[in-house]
Amino acid sequence: MRLHSPVVLPCDADCSVLRDAVVDVADDGRIAYCGPRADAPAFSGPSHELTGVLLPGLVNTHAHSPMTVLRGLGSDLPLLRWLREAMWPAEAKMTARDVGAGMLLGAVEMLRNGVTTSAEMYFHGEQLVESVLAAGSRVVFGAAILDLPGTPWRPMADEISAWIDADGLRSGPHERIELGYGPHSAYVLSPETLAEIAGEARSRGALFQVHVAESLDEDVAQRASHGSVPRLLESSGVLGGRVLSAHSVHLSEEDVAIYARHGVGVAHCPGSNGKLASGIAPLRALLDAGVHVGLGTDGPASGDDLDLLEEARLAALYSRLSTMDASSLGAASALLLATRGGAAALGRDDVGALEPGRWADLVHVDADDPAFATGLDAPDEQVLANLVWAAGARRVTDVWVAGERVVAGGESTRVDRRAAQAAVGEVSARLRAS
Amino acid sequence: MRLHSPVVLPCDADCSVLRDAVVDVADDGRIAYCGPRADAPAFSGPSHELTGVLLPGLVNTHAHSPMTVLRGLGSDLPLLRWLREAMWPAEAKMTARDVGAGMLLGAVEMLRNGVTTSAEMYFHGEQLVESVLAAGSRVVFGAAILDLPGTPWRPMADEISAWIDADGLRSGPHERIELGYGPHSAYVLSPETLAEIAGEARSRGALFQVHVAESLDEDVAQRASHGSVPRLLESSGVLGGRVLSAHSVHLSEEDVAIYARHGVGVAHCPGSNGKLASGIAPLRALLDAGVHVGLGTDGPASGDDLDLLEEARLAALYSRLSTMDASSLGAASALLLATRGGAAALGRDDVGALEPGRWADLVHVDADDPAFATGLDAPDEQVLANLVWAAGARRVTDVWVAGERVVAGGESTRVDRRAAQAAVGEVSARLRAS
Structure with missing residues (x-):
């Protein structure tokens, strides 16, 4: 063609x-x-x-797209209350089928917005992947790993490791599926656990996706105990393989240097970071240090319109405001964050640019x-x-x-959008009623 | 109906x-x-x-919509350089017909985005108004008044005064046209001139639209000489009638109190203020003080997509980030800024809400x-x-x-959009070539 x-x-x-x-x-x-x-x-x-x-095709480096079924919930809460009061209680009621329905609509919606690849941290991976295959997009799946009373981390890590060992790191038609690890954060998992999971990821060449320094609360807590989350990740031996640090709002100069030294990729999520009042990530400093930065919508319950080009505009606006320099991030740089930069942040050289050998993922x-x-x-x-x-x-x-x-x-061309919307509507109504 | x-x-x-x-x-x-x-x-x-x-219908409280012919020029320049190097040289070449072509496309575009009323500070008012009437929207026209070598302010003020005296403050089918004054700013016009223009506006019940404390440069200069722009406006006797203060980024607590005391309306333009690295206006403080605040896209050369609902999202994001409080501005409050609040900021009680007696300006x-x-x-x-x-x-x-x-x-339903786009394309090409 x-x-x-x-x-x-x-x-x-x-x-x-x-x-x-x-x-x-x-x-x-x-x-x-x-x-x-x-x-x-x-x-x-x-x-x-x-x-x-x-x-x-645009590369969304941080998403939880099945949350289309939760869109609009708790819209005025700060991060930790939003998680604890609105998201987690609802997510505890979500079935594998719900995740599939949410992901199908999310994938269709992102494709309509020009997003062909998304990095997804979520659970019920089989149904999530099935929906991605149905919609025809690409995913870098990071199996969510938590460690909570009654929900220990080890079986979750073992499950994704076994899946990768069975199907291979990349699979599906035109390698649409990549599997990897999504340990939630350093405030939900211990340094030792993070290091163990990182070891499993590294041995398989898989991506390790983790939330870092998203809110000030989290940052303050981690700084008190470990200096900072990047320092914690470094000293625990997590860094070195393919690591994607989502959000990464509250970083010091030293943190930025750690990321540059270890080739850590960053998923910058300006919309979600604004809506949840988390703060503004030091984008200019990260880019100046040579860190690979991509953009993320985050889930549709905080990055509601799943519009990565809006995230590109927000990245430019925030960068200009926080540096008080209108040349801080131009249209070209913002577009590269949404494409080439995103691919690099995910450690992928086969998407995000129109070059011979890369996949023909295209947007008109x-x-x-x-x-x-x-x-x-x-x-x-x-x-x-x-x-x-x-x-x-x-x-x-x-x-x-x-x-x-x-x-x-x-x-x-593949999915009946209205049917996908109706399916999400049914899930959403059931979650509200139960 | x-x-x-x-x-x-x-x-x-x-x-x-x-x-x-x-x-x-x-x-x-x-x-x-x-x-x-x-x-x-x-x-x-x-x-x-x-x-x-x-x-x-949404109320855009600050726009220069004919600048659709300049969209995309100088996108990475800060305010004053952007004005002096990109906008003003191009505008000096614009004919009345160019302004009409630019406004026609801008009005059509805004209507498609749900904006039924816009406050427009620009020149060549006759052609601007003609385009608004053709598109079928509403305008609160603020005739641009500058004072530059070779372009004295008095004839510009006299022209709009004579026009208002001839046609009345509101005219056209269903009062679609309101006429008023658009003195550019306190860095282009002297306090005495501003006061004279304000007097002419007040005696006619007309709106006085002025740029205030948009960039830090401007703010620093004005603070050095007069304390602040709001203080300058107050002490010169400008305040008291219908005054709309556009941008109003760099305001002190005292400035906010001055605005509240005199019923000054504010046009908050978060997109433009971010793109030009002007800063973040103290929205929460203005609202808490009871100041009527609306949203503005500014011109399409800095608020490029003329999308007032995007400005509503940006207002909420900036407010949450600058207060670090996710409840600082919710969806309801953001929507009211784009509607009822905008009408109040313009001193209008006949648009911006669905109440008996107001105009049936509606968006589905x-x-x-x-x-x-x-x-x-x-x-x-x-x-x-x-x-x-x-x-x-x-x-x-x-x-x-x-x-x-x-x-x-x-x-x-009224304008051939493609023809309007083509007309803007021709103007734009001519301005580039000349």
């Missing part, structure tokens, strides 16, 4: 803007060529003429919108600004995963 | 959520009844069954969306959260102004 578009954004390190360019997709679902049409190799397969902006943003009225022929910087600041996800019309069109005309 | 909807938000002071309710529109375009269907008076006219959430947000999958029958707080945090403007399908449907199925 060949896609031809007036503007193609490969999301290379410079955030180039290619004009009159094509993306060729090989039969195996990977990109064969991305560049100017004039330089493209001969091509004989089916060809599609697009009229807007073509870019890589229609230019028939006031957002682009100043013209696709405007200077590069203006087109990028129009995409990020004005168009956003609203005008995503078509999305491909491994070359398969999974969204056409803004709707899923 | 009667509109019946499963959820109606009248945007009364308590932000009530009415179930199974109707809005009756009288032949004069005003609301005759808003309340439960069971209590509604007998009605014999045409009736429409809606399936989502019906709320008042479709519930056939993942945002509302947890159900319109969920608790009030959850429905409000789903509207503000998840649905936003994306699902606005129908908009009425004075009972006339001006948006249907997400498109203008």
